[in-house]
Amino acid sequence: MSDSKAAGKTRRELFEQRQRRRSTAIAATSTLLVLLAVIIFVPMTPGWEKVQKSFFNGAVLAKTFPKLIEAFKLNIMIFLWSAPLIAVLGLLVALARDAKSPALFPLKILSAAFTDVFRGVPVILTVYLIGFGIPGLGLPRPWNSPYIWGSLALILTYSAYVAEIFRAGIDSVHPSQRSAALSLGLSERQVMRDIVLPQAVRNVVPSQMNMLIALQKDVSLLSFIGPVEIFRQAGVYKSLMANFTPYVGAAIIFLVVTIPATRYADFLLARQSRQRS
Amino acid sequence: MIKQTIFAAVSAALTASTAIAGGHCAAGKTLTDGKLTVATGNPAYFPWVLDDAPESGNGFEAAVVYAVAEEMGFAAADVAWVRSSFDEAIQPGAKNFDFNIQQYSITPERDEIVDFSAPYFTAPMAVLVGPGAVDTKATMEALKGLQWGASGSHTSVQKLMNDILPTKDLLLYGDNADINAAISANQIDAALFDLPTALFLSAVMIEGSKVIGQFAADESQGGDQFGMLLEDGNPLKVCIDDALAEMTSNGTLAAIEATWLQDTTGVPLIK
Amino acid sequence: MAKLELRNVVKRFGDVVVCNGINLDIEQGQMVCLIGASGAGKSTLLRCINLLEPTEDGEILLDGKDIAVPGIDPQAARKKIGMVFQNFNLFPHMTALQNVMLAPRRVYKQSRSELEADVTQLFIRFGLADRMQNYPDQLSGGQQQRVAIIRALAMRPEVMLFDEITSALDPQLVGEVLDVLLKLKLEGMTMVLATHEMQFARQAADKICFLKNGIIVEEGPPQQIFNSPKQAATKEFLSRALK
Numbered sequence: 009m010s011d012s013k014a015a016g017k018t019r020r021e022l023f024e025q026r027q028r029r030r031s032t033a034i035a036a037t038s039t040l041l042v043l044l045a046v047i048i049f050v051p052m053t054p055g056w057e058k059v060q061k062s063f064f065n066g067a068v069l070a071k072t073f074p075k076l077i078e079a080f081k082l083n084i085m086i087f088l089w090s091a092p093l094i095a096v097l098g099l100l101v102a103l104a105r106d107a108k109s110p111a112l113f114p115l116k117i118l119s120a121a122f123t124d125v126f127r128g129v130p131v132i133l134t135v136y137l138i139g140f141g142i143p144g145l146g147l148p149r150p151w152n153s154p155y156i157w158g159s160l161a162l163i164l165t166y167s168a169y170v171a172e173i174f175r176a177g178i179d180s181v182h183p184s185q186r187s188a189a190l191s192l193g194l195s196e197r198q199v200m201r202d203i204v205l206p207q208a209v210r211n212v213v214p215s216q217m218n219m220l221i222a223l224q225k226d227v228s229l230l231s232f233i234g235p236v237e238i239f240r241q242a243g244v245y246k247s248l249m250a251n252f253t254p255y256v257g258a259a260i261i262f263l264v265v266t267i268p269a270t271r272y273a274d275f276l277l278a279r280q281s282r283q284r285s
Numbered sequence: 286m287i288k289q290t291i292f293a294a295v296s297a298a299l300t301a302s303t304a305i306a307g308g309h310c311a312a313g314k315t316l317t318d319g320k321l322t323v324a325t326g327n328p329a330y331f332p333w334v335l336d337d338a339p340e341s342g343n344g345f346e347a348a349v350v351y352a353v354a355e356e357m358g359f360a361a362a363d364v365a366w367v368r369s370s371f372d373e374a375i376q377p378g379a380k381n382f383d384f385n386i387q388q389y390s391i392t393p394e395r396d397e398i399v400d401f402s403a404p405y406f407t408a409p410m411a412v413l414v415g416p417g418a419v420d421t422k423a424t425m426e427a428l429k430g431l432q433w434g435a436s437g438s439h440t441s442v443q444k445l446m447n448d449i450l451p452t453k454d455l456l457l458y459g460d461n462a463d464i465n466a467a468i469s470a471n472q473i474d475a476a477l478f479d480l481p482t483a484l485f486l487s488a489v490m491i492e493g494s495k496v497i498g499q500f501a502a503d504e505s506q507g508g509d510q511f512g513m514l515l516e517d518g519n520p521l522k523v524c525i526d527d528a529l530a531e532m533t534s535n536g537t538l539a540a541i542e543a544t545w546l547q548d549t550t551g552v553p554l555i556k
Numbered sequence: 557m558a559k560l561e562l563r564n565v566v567k568r569f570g571d572v573v574v575c576n577g578i579n580l581d582i583e584q585g586q587m588v589c590l591i592g593a594s595g596a597g598k599s600t601l602l603r604c605i606n607l608l609e610p611t612e613d614g615e616i617l618l619d620g621k622d623i624a625v626p627g628i629d630p631q632a633a634r635k636k637i638g639m640v641f642q643n644f645n646l647f648p649h650m651t652a653l654q655n656v657m658l659a660p661r662r663v664y665k666q667s668r669s670e671l672e673a674d675v676t677q678l679f680i681r682f683g684l685a686d687r688m689q690n691y692p693d694q695l696s697g698g699q700q701q702r703v704a705i706i707r708a709l710a711m712r713p714e715v716m717l718f719d720e721i722t723s724a725l726d727p728q729l730v731g732e733v734l735d736v737l738l739k740l741k742l743e744g745m746t747m748v749l750a751t752h753e754m755q756f757a758r759q760a761a762d763k764i765c766f767l768k769n770g771i772i773v774e775e776g777p778p779q780q781i782f783n784s785p786k787q788a789a790t791k792e793f794l795s796r797a798l799k
Contacts, residue, residue, distance in 0.1 A: 185645060236456070240437050
């Protein structure tokens with residue numbers, strides 16, 4: 009058997025190299041053509057100049073960007089204190105729904121109702137009802153703060169979704185794991201805690217990442233009840249300058265955060281699929 | 286005979302031209318020929334529009350519209366109303382109204398994107414406080430310590446950030462209804478409104494609230510002059526301005542103001 | 557008194573009767589092999605013995621005490637009865653060592669240091685001393701099954717149940733697992749196996765039970781069953797199985 013790494017490529021390698029070069033050339037050309045078409049033809053549309061002035065105004069973007077980033081820090085903070093609470097509450101609700109003991113039945117019903125209600129009502133409604141409604145009952149400051157109740161609205165809503173994902177994760181752990189654990193003499197609680205939950209949580213990390221990304225965006229809904237986060241700040245600029253570019257600026261800032269997060273979530277999902285197959 | 290004919294012809298021509306003169310300016314400049322399409326807010330509030338029914342002509346802005354329409358030669362039946370949000374008004378592109386009237390403050394920045402008519406009202410800004418702060422004195426110092434709220438799209442934000450400089454961060458809301466909710470929930474102490482709106486809110490909408498002071502009209506920066514909003518470059522602006530000028534000089538505008546807007550005495554000036 | 561006595565054990569899944577009155581005595585230190593076609597009720601019977609499945613009727617006596625009383629806490633019995641499964645069922649998120657140590661720590665409340673010595677001995681005894689820190693997906697099928705056996709042994713059971721533990725293994729790995737079974741037998745463990753490994757059963761078992769349609773059709777020592785089966789059904793099964 010001769011050394012296959014001897015000088016010169018194999019017939020197949022040469023063929024594939026030609027194919028690759030051809031595909032790259034075609035891809036590059038078509039991309040360039042599409043880009044050129046957009047760059048040349050879009051500005052030719054009658055309304056382009058007005059649209060550009062209103063939505064893609066460089067001067068406005070530069071002027072408003074610093075304060076938008078400032079405001080975004082509030083979005084991040086709200087996210088950071090809500091996310092852990094959502095994870096904990098979501099897990100508790102998921103466990104409550106699977107409760108087997110009859111003494112825990114009310115808890116089981118309650119958590120089923122919880123997930124139905126908070127997944128069924130649009131988040132913005134929940135934010136309004138809880139963010140204004142509960143403080144309206146007469147709580148003293150600072151307990152009636154929109155930060156507290158708005159965050160709570162987000163926490164309740166997202167826990168419902170997260171709980172269902174955890175439940176799916178728990179169900180996805182093969183029953184044979186439970187059989188094996190029980191036959192070793194472990195109690196149901198020990199089986200859940202040491203065998204099922206660790207695997208369940210690991211299984212649903214990619215799905216939960218998607219929830220986290222959605223949460224980061226929905227933090228903006230708190231803008232309706234007072235906090236000046238990025239969406240509201242962009243709105244202030246919009247009214248002040250009668251220009252929509254600040255919204256585009258806000259979108260860019262969001263993308264800087266969410267795109268890496270989405271790519272990471274995709275990576276986790278792909279890795280999980282590979283491990284399963 | 287010829288004299289009579291000439292007289293008849295001339296008066297007919299004069300009458301005709303007067304009739305046309307009224308519609309002459311606006312002819313061909315409206316969305317629909319012969320009709321005037323006016324936009325206002327959704328809902329439209331007291332005292333600008335009564336019962337959210339601008340067609341009734343009741344309310345300061347509703348009345349101004351019908352007066353301007355008449356001045357321009359449109360019959361009341363030729364006025365059609367549509368509703369809009371602030372965004373619809375300022376976004377580029379064709380509008381579905383000839384002009385939009387909902388307490389828009391005229392600012393230079395806005396003027397670059399849209400056109401405003403001449404001002405039809407100058408409103409002082411007033412401070413509305415919730416039940417927990419009714420004892421606040423009408424001084425700039427006292428105002429600084431309050432928890433302020435404002436509508437994010439309103440020019441009052443500028444006044445707060447540039448003049449009042451509150452010590453606590455602002456809470457901003459989408460519209461007046463939400464500001465009211467926040468005052469009622471005791472989440473904010475105070476908000477700025479144009480004086481007529483402030484008086485209405487304290488009298489009717491928010492129990493225990495009070496208008497504790499107003500700023501002198503000329504002192505208000507960022508324009509407390511309300512103008513009707515038109516698409517940038519709309520030729521109808523000239524006609525509206527002419528109509529408003531006529532209404533100002535012949536006292537119609539002042540009369541409308543007297544009818545629909547309350548007396549502003551009793552509210553102290555902020556020192 | 558036998559170590560394990562099954563009296564008229566009945567198990568139903570919905571309308572299907574899987575175990576239709578099983579009577580069986582297993583003496584201390586015996587190896588009993590259950591043979592029969594798939595679906596004959598072998599696995600189900602094993603799962604009834606360690607109470608993974610509740611029985612409809614009948615008694616399961618361990619050292620003379622009925623452990624199948626409805627409502628009884630199954631944990632106590634399961635400490636004495638170990639089980640090994642066809643698909644190993646190791647916990648994938650734990651190393652081999654952690655797999656083995658988990659139950660003794662939780663159930664017997666032993667500390668890690670207490671356990672470490674004994675468990676290491678088990679690993680050495682079964683030739684897996686260098687595999688303790690490996691995760692299940694880093695082990696071959698035969699190694700995983702041996703870890704599963706060690707895991708069950710770590711709870712110091714008095715009876716071991718084996719549910720077709722070599723059926724999922726490549727042929728060349730079956731031998732190492734069967735060797736472990738022989739070792740256990742020599743140490744005097746009471747064992748019940750459901751198995752397709754006829755040669756092994758013939759050589760190592762003390763008693764063979766042939767199951768069909770949820771009953772024990774014939775039981776007896778290997779020579780009897782394999783060389784001179786009495787029932788026609790037994791003959792038919794063996795002629796196909798031993799081909």
